Structures are given as structure tokens and as C-alpha cells.
């Protein structure tokens with residue numbers, strides 16, 4: 001899927017349980033593009049709380065406020081939840097990029113109907129038309145993060161909806177859980193670590209010192225995978241490709257060296273790079289600021305969360 005699909009197709013697969021036919025994908029993609037715009041009153045409110053909030057806190061608050069625009073919250077039918085889910089998948093990139101631009105006093109960029117989710121995200125964030133190579137990389141990143149079974153944030157969403165609460169409450173729970181540094185927050189921590197290391201020649205001493213002090217190497221280890229996370233394989237290849245494209249190898253070379261040094265040291269515990277290990281170098285080369293690393297994860301994972309909420313309610 002990472003090699004041959006696109007994020008819209010994966011979101012459809014997750015929400016509807018089957019891959020779309022050509023026309024279905026076209027209609028779904030158009031629907032997502034048409035629903036990107038946020039209610040004007042919400043943007044007004046965002047100008048207050050996003051000024052000081054962390055990007056995940058801002059996103060969680062925005063999702064809670066979106067519930068107020070839903071006139072029939074107690075309708076938990078599949079049809080209604082699919083409608084809400086599509087709306088959330090469409091609006092997440094707008095919520096994240098709008099919050100960022102407000103926080104940093106940047107002029108807001110309107111969502112573009114003619115762009116894919118990944119291209120629109122980059123365009124709204126950076127205020128410029130993204131290059132093909134950047135769009136392809138972010139689209140693949142979105143595919144890789146869209147769904148991952150019964151992880152911690154998905155578990156939160158399922159617990160919340162299992163009380164017959166509502167979609168927005170379930171998604172707000174999931175965002176709160178994803179924020180932690182042992183889950184989606186790990187990517188930002190990895191980048192902080194890479195900056196601290198500074199250069200490939202410092203990797204050995206950093207890793208040995210950290211492990212001696214029983215500190216965790218962020219971006220390593222997984223509750224389920226006891227081998228290299230298969231998503232990390234794709235992210236590593238993308239990270240290398242983007243480093244070649246931008247001729248910026250600084251963080252890729254530190255990451256690659258860290259992998260070579262740490263894997264043998266933690267071999268007995270079967271700890272290997274996970275999905276968050278190479279994504280920071282991908283984002284850095286896409287000019288995405290580190291404060292958004294976790295929110296990008298949420299922007300993609302929303303499709304998986306919605307699918308789980310609907311599945312939980314179905315039985």
C-alpha cells in the first residue's frame with residue numbers, strides 16, 4: 001500500500017472496509033476536498049486558544065468544539081458516524097495548519113480543493129505550492145501512519161465510544177493519548193535527541209552514555225514488533241531520498257549511525273527502530289516544524305480512529 005496507493009484510497013479503505021472503485025475514489029477525494037473549510041466562528045475561537053497551546057492540545061480543543069456544530073450528537077448510526085468521520089478526515093489538516101499559522105502570527109492560507117490531502121497540508125502550512133517529491137513523501141507518511149491495530153490511542157477512542165458517548169469525545173480521548181512521548185510524541189523527542197547528538201561522530205558516546213544511565217533511546221522499541229518496524233523501513237528509504245534531494249544529510253546520517261550502534265547493543269532485548277525513528281528526518285527535510293510532528297501523526301491516524309469507533313459500535 002505504501003508503494004502503490006495514496007492516502008485518500010487508504011482512508012476510504014479504513015472507513016468503508018473495502019478499496020474503492022475508480023469513481024468511488026474520485027467522489028470520496030472530492031468530498032474530502034470540499035469539506036476542508038472550517039466554520040468561521042471556530043477560526044475566531046482558535047485565534048484565542050491556539051496562541052499559547054501545544055499543537056496537540058489545540059487540536060484536541062478544536063475537535064471538542066466541532067461537536068457543537070453537530071446538531072444530532074446522540075445519533076450513533078453508522079451512516080451518521082461515517083458522515084462525521086469523513087468530515088474529520090477532511091478538516092484535520094486544516095485544524096493543524098491553521099492553529100500553527102495563528103500561533104506564529106502568519107497569514108492564514110485557505111484550503112485548496114484541487115490538491116490531495118498531503119499537498120494541501122503542505123500548502124496550508126508553508127504557504128507555498130509544494131514540490132512533487134515532498135507531496136509524495138508526505139502522502140506515503142500519511143499512509144504509513146493511518147492505522148495500526150489496537151494501539152494506545154485507538155484503545156482510548158474505543159473505551160470512550162463503548163460508553164455510547166460520541167465520535168468527537170472518542171477522538172479527543174485518542175488525541176490526548178497519542179500526545180504522550182511513549183506514543184506519537186516520540187517523534188519530537190527523537191528530533192530533540194538528534195539535535196543534542198549534533199553530528200554522526202558523537203553517536204557512539206551518546207548511545208553508550210544513555211544506555212549506561214538506563215535512559216531510553218527514543219524511536220526504539222515497540223510493544224508488538226520485536227524486529228525492525230516495517231513502517232520504519234519505508235520511512236528510512238524516504239528519509240534517505242529526501243536527504244539526497246535537499247542535499248541535507250545532517251540528521252539522516254546521525255539517525256543511520258544511531259541505528260547501527262544501538263541495534264547490536266539492544267539486540268538481546270529485541271529492540272529495533274520504530275515508526276517514529278526516521279519520520280523526524282523526513283519531516284525536517286519537508287520543512288515541517290518539530291512542534292507539529294505529533295499532530296501530523298493525528299492528521300493521518302484520524303481515519304484509523306474513526307474506523308475503530310464505527311467498528312466498536314457495530315458490536
Ligand code: COA
Pocket residue numbers: 181182183184186215216217218219220221222223224266269271274275276
Ligand atoms: N531504549 C532503551 N531501552 C529500552 C527502550 C528504548 N527505546 N525501550 C525499551 N527498553 C528496555 C527497557 O528499559 C526494559 O529494560 P529492562 O528489562 O532492563 O528494564 C525493556 O527494554 C522492556 O521495556 P518496556 O518499556 O517494558 O517495553 P515495552 O514493550 O512495554 O515498551 C515502548 C514499548 C514503545 C513503550 C518502549 O520501547 C519505549 O518507551 N520506547 C521509546 C519511546 C518510543 O519510541 N515510542 C514510540 C513507539 S511506536
